[in-house]
Amino acid sequence: MEEPPEGPERPEPRAPLIPRYHGQGYRREDVDRRRRWIEEQTRCALPQVGASTLPTESFRGNIENPIGTVQMPLGVAGPLQIRGEHADGVFYVPLATTEGALVRSYERGMALLTRAGGAEVRLYQDENRVAPIFLLDSVAAAHAFARSLEAHFEALKSAAEATTGHGKLRRVECHPVGRRVIVNLVFYTADAQGMNMIVKAADAVCQWIATTLGHDRYQIFSGYNGEKRAAGSLFAGGKGKRVVAGAEIPARLVRAFLRVSPAAIVELWHSTVLGHLQSAALGYNGHYANGLTALFIACGQDVANVANSAVGITDFEVTPGGDLYASVTLPSLSVATVGGGTALGTSPECLKMLGCGGAGGAPRLAEIAAATLLAGELSMAAAIASGEFVAAHGEYGRNRPVAETPEVTP
Amino acid sequence: MEEPPEGPERPEPRAPLIPRYHGQGYRREDVDRRRRWIEEQTRCALPQVGASTLPTESFRGNIENPIGTVQMPLGVAGPLQIRGEHADGVFYVPLATTEGALVRSYERGMALLTRAGGAEVRLYQDENRVAPIFLLDSVAAAHAFARSLEAHFEALKSAAEATTGHGKLRRVECHPVGRRVIVNLVFYTADAQGMNMIVKAADAVCQWIATTLGHDRYQIFSGYNGEKRAAGSLFAGGKGKRVVAGAEIPARLVRAFLRVSPAAIVELWHSTVLGHLQSAALGYNGHYANGLTALFIACGQDVANVANSAVGITDFEVTPGGDLYASVTLPSLSVATVGGGTALGTSPECLKMLGCGGAGGAPRLAEIAAATLLAGELSMAAAIASGEFVAAHGEYGRNRPVAETPEVTP
């Protein structure tokens, strides 16, 4: 029994723990009881939270203390023609959002891309990483340790891959900081985002190092890997999929769909690059986070990965022929089609809508995400450059008719 | 009629536009028809998407082309005692996520904070900004322009505030870049996130400048403002609420709840600061994006604002008495309790659960968010420092009992 608290420990008269139920409480009745308990504590009715149509047992492994579901409206944007190596065809993209005008804005860019022959997409790297940090006695010991790991790559790989049927250890990069060494373990994780998988594998690597090499002072995370945070190191890839989408768009289509000239878009790019630099921003983008969060929520992705996935570079140029070349470069895009929330509730439906339901879905989803962001960047840049941004955002909230997107098919 | 396309314009044989319905199609039957149309196009059944229990007309202004809703499981973490100026009491925090162990992890930190007397939270600034960029003829003209705006502050303020009943123009800061001037307009937006509001106000300011001062070459956005992207400028505040949460936690509670010593947590902080620096990360945090996205999705926030809101600094110290002082500093946290998705579906229920339903809710929500992240940082740091991280993440997916959180109340 603890002593009665003093000093900073000033317990509220009443701060009860959330009740625990048998088996962690995933039965419908447990979820309902827990929700009612919360309703009583907070004196707040939660009918819509309780109106969930999903089987509560399906929540197990994805959430604790469930009390129901949130519902977010799902819109769809398209058609989006993509000419990738993994995604090739016409797509209608599910976007879950509550930001008015977002779906319409992406849709406009998609229609334009489609009319121009589609967005070309290429995947460069397909990786994920965990970067433990080891503490050695001295700078010299750290140096020797880093050198020794190079020689042990095969052993590290064996230790890692013994823990997983899907993950493959691709590279080990050592980053010394004083007498510490960050051991960046770079994996291929197939269709999973794979953090759980590769954390386990990284743990096995660390244990092998501890046991075999005798270096047992480590933390499994060093803060280096850029998981769910913005960092300059993300530009070199390694944290997710490195994917690029681009399209050359004839000037007359730019004008027809976006009501601006290619030159006006490039001038907007130029001005706003200056603003990004002045702001000490990482990379350059118009609003990657908008499209990514909407797509991630729809498709059961780990939405917190937007923090790293939204780091990238949008580019617009006028071609010698006067047309527009637009591209987005996403060095560290985290997407998955197995694991996490991908099998839960509405997520598999949205993934299937994109043809990303089965094996090989993750690279396809990465290409679709990149093409989607390209559409969004085009539309946003045009809305600003044309001066229509203010009007467009006003319209959708006030129920007025909007200018129709020009027809896509002839 | 356009010419038949050539070159890069290679239309798919079949890329039909998504059908438009009367009044933008927000009636239930429109939503159902649109969904069926998508099902046909994608050859994919969408029963759960269609199982939405929300009135479809409520989607208007929040999304276009709706086809239903996504459902994401909602868990609850608490009790979380907060000693703020806007939030003062015990809270149970709704978190929508599909990342297993997340809710349990935050809950552990909350129980600890509560047992230690609560998280202390303070709000420093409460602002939002739009930063148009003006192009002048020359460096000298830009300088004169920037100087002139200082003299016209009252006029700019009048122009801005004529467009809104809630927004107040607080400051105008000029950032010269060559012959351009970024005019950073900083507003108070009450309980709204307020981008739509202040974009309109900024537009009025720009039009006033164009009309009265004769400078009409501007873009409404410069890329400076850090909306929905990570940038160094966010640390000085201005993009949302600048809020700090902290707590002094007795060592024995740290050990009881987190199974590590304060010193081990500080050592983890130290190591991972090095990793952040090596990664050229912005700021330092364990996993702000996790808690923020879960809270934002639950509470109808604009989730894309996680990109700027997740920039901040976590700190852990051992006090002279051997206890732990933990804090999170969030310079640019974007939250709202009116506007956007806050009135839609399950969002108002979650907001009310936190007592943030009415006027004055936004500062309260900001304080709750900061305290929530503090709990998450404590729990995550402890999980890594104790070596339990790998085990914890495995457990929740495999249905094994977990160590119970110690009792909060005596």
Add this chain to the structure above:
Amino acid sequence: MEEPPEGPERPEPRAPLIPRYHGQGYRREDVDRRRRWIEEQTRCALPQVGASTLPTESFRGNIENPIGTVQMPLGVAGPLQIRGEHADGVFYVPLATTEGALVRSYERGMALLTRAGGAEVRLYQDENRVAPIFLLDSVAAAHAFARSLEAHFEALKSAAEATTGHGKLRRVECHPVGRRVIVNLVFYTADAQGMNMIVKAADAVCQWIATTLGHDRYQIFSGYNGEKRAAGSLFAGGKGKRVVAGAEIPARLVRAFLRVSPAAIVELWHSTVLGHLQSAALGYNGHYANGLTALFIACGQDVANVANSAVGITDFEVTPGGDLYASVTLPSLSVATVGGGTALGTSPECLKMLGCGGAGGAPRLAEIAAATLLAGELSMAAAIASGEFVAAHGEYGRNRPVAETPEVTP
């Protein structure tokens, strides 16, 4: 007497201290004796180091343990016509460097600017800062502390300005981080770089706070101020002079002097902006550090301030008329014309060469520095865009004649 060392203390058999002489040893004979001592220790003759023509007593206050001087060749570049508010006229700029082609490159840009009517320069802010950090008991205490400082501004100003005849406390900005508050003290320092001056003033402010407000746990530096290091916060100014230089240059002059078109320079800018973003660089510039170090060494500036002064943004645009608009924006340029090395040896000669010898020299030097960097950016961009860079750098080392710069005067 200490114990004989053990463990990591492994003293060399012979590691003698450098001899100390009377009055710190600034007499010629002391300097010579010290140099001879070093020659013996290192078995290395130092005749050129000893060939210094400067009076050794002049070193006092600028260096310790002097053994002579280094000599670095001094070149001159010009004419550079400047149309600033502090620098107005034609200048010949002294540049101390050993990087072949640097002077010629800057000279080319200067001749071009002069032929085009000169570089226009404007100074926005003229400040320097010291940012102590205070540790409070809690987040709430830190908040109250920050609030209280606002109310005490006049007292802080009095405390600061009692220590200096030149420095003026302009602003106090509080940045909270957890239970700490960074107190950014922003000063005007007249013609001095002023760090010594304002550190003393900041110390007085801190002592006033400690004595009067009772908060005595502080460090005089927080790492915030960006002195001699690169940081995103520098873009908002505050660390030195915020100065912008620009010029509109007719296309035919661009072609005549730089052998490229304006469009080619802008295309180079575009490509290399992408490279900067990919590199997570701070700002954008071609080679500010080259011109700054050469000018700083010549003019007795604190060369280490290049680390903060070289952070900025270069811009190139094609004007509607097809000409080139070029600019450099230097938000945190540290220059001085009194104090530091400005009165020593060759420095006052170089400062006088620029008309910066007397009072009011520092803003003039800032404008000259900005115009000089503008010249360098133009020339470097052109050398890369034209493909001449490789050839130019080869030539100057191999003694071949170079293409003459076109005549500047008609």
Add this chain to the structure above:
Amino acid sequence: MEEPPEGPERPEPRAPLIPRYHGQGYRREDVDRRRRWIEEQTRCALPQVGASTLPTESFRGNIENPIGTVQMPLGVAGPLQIRGEHADGVFYVPLATTEGALVRSYERGMALLTRAGGAEVRLYQDENRVAPIFLLDSVAAAHAFARSLEAHFEALKSAAEATTGHGKLRRVECHPVGRRVIVNLVFYTADAQGMNMIVKAADAVCQWIATTLGHDRYQIFSGYNGEKRAAGSLFAGGKGKRVVAGAEIPARLVRAFLRVSPAAIVELWHSTVLGHLQSAALGYNGHYANGLTALFIACGQDVANVANSAVGITDFEVTPGGDLYASVTLPSLSVATVGGGTALGTSPECLKMLGCGGAGGAPRLAEIAAATLLAGELSMAAAIASGEFVAAHGEYGRNRPVAETPEVTP
């Protein structure tokens, strides 16, 4: 003959070009004539500039338009015991500076390190890079291009190495940005800083690509390489030498030499890390730029490389035994012992003083630089933590006796 200028071309009545002399004018008489011409133009006597004792012909290849030399006082700090792989022994380090107290401050740290057994230093990578950027027609073409370069590595290597007797092409890394590819060419450059060498080699690579692969739209620089600018990518090395220095220092020596406890230094580190994060600084350091510029000027280094070399991470920890472990990590340190200014004037004397005169000198100089910075970081941190900083800086300018550094040898 050009037209009389209009508009922005407003030539000064008198802006004469600097006279050119036979053979670029490196004879003593040319230098004197040029200086006299400048004296006339600027109405300013330059006797000390003209007092140069260096042979003017030696300036050729290092500077253009020479008019003499600047002299900067040279001090010496030591003894500095280093236990590196390239530098092993006791060193006295030449530092050219005009910042009072700098040499004394570094000396104090050196004496402490020496007394503690020396600074341990290790070199990880020894590289330099040029990163051209290629423009392709499309994202797909860029992807194919990047893939093809991997297959052509040997040919690229041959093309590169045909241009140089010393440079070796180690790696080629492709960074896609839209339809462009940054081709990062990483070289070993022996004892040269090597930019001229590897720019030539990179040019040959680009020409090979243009001729053989048919891709001829490139710029030799992309802005990616981080030469002479601060960038996040520098932390991963590649731009110079990646070197780490560290030492474990007994607490009693810390107290004896620095008049603070190890804990006080670590507390200072902690506070100022927070300040760095708040400032969006790159990495963490106390004042690398001070020591680097002083060493670089003394040793004929390209001083502008301080911009990239000063990016790194200083760390301080209390060991379990209560002692201090201190380290500096410099990922991109640019030093050389051949080429550039290393053979000019006083530079070879300073290099020889450090035993870095001959082959293999550059890695040795890198280790010495790292150990020097370690000394400076220790001394600066202690000065701030002890509250002596303000006093120390005052003293050296006011000619008062300073506390002597404790004896190093027993």
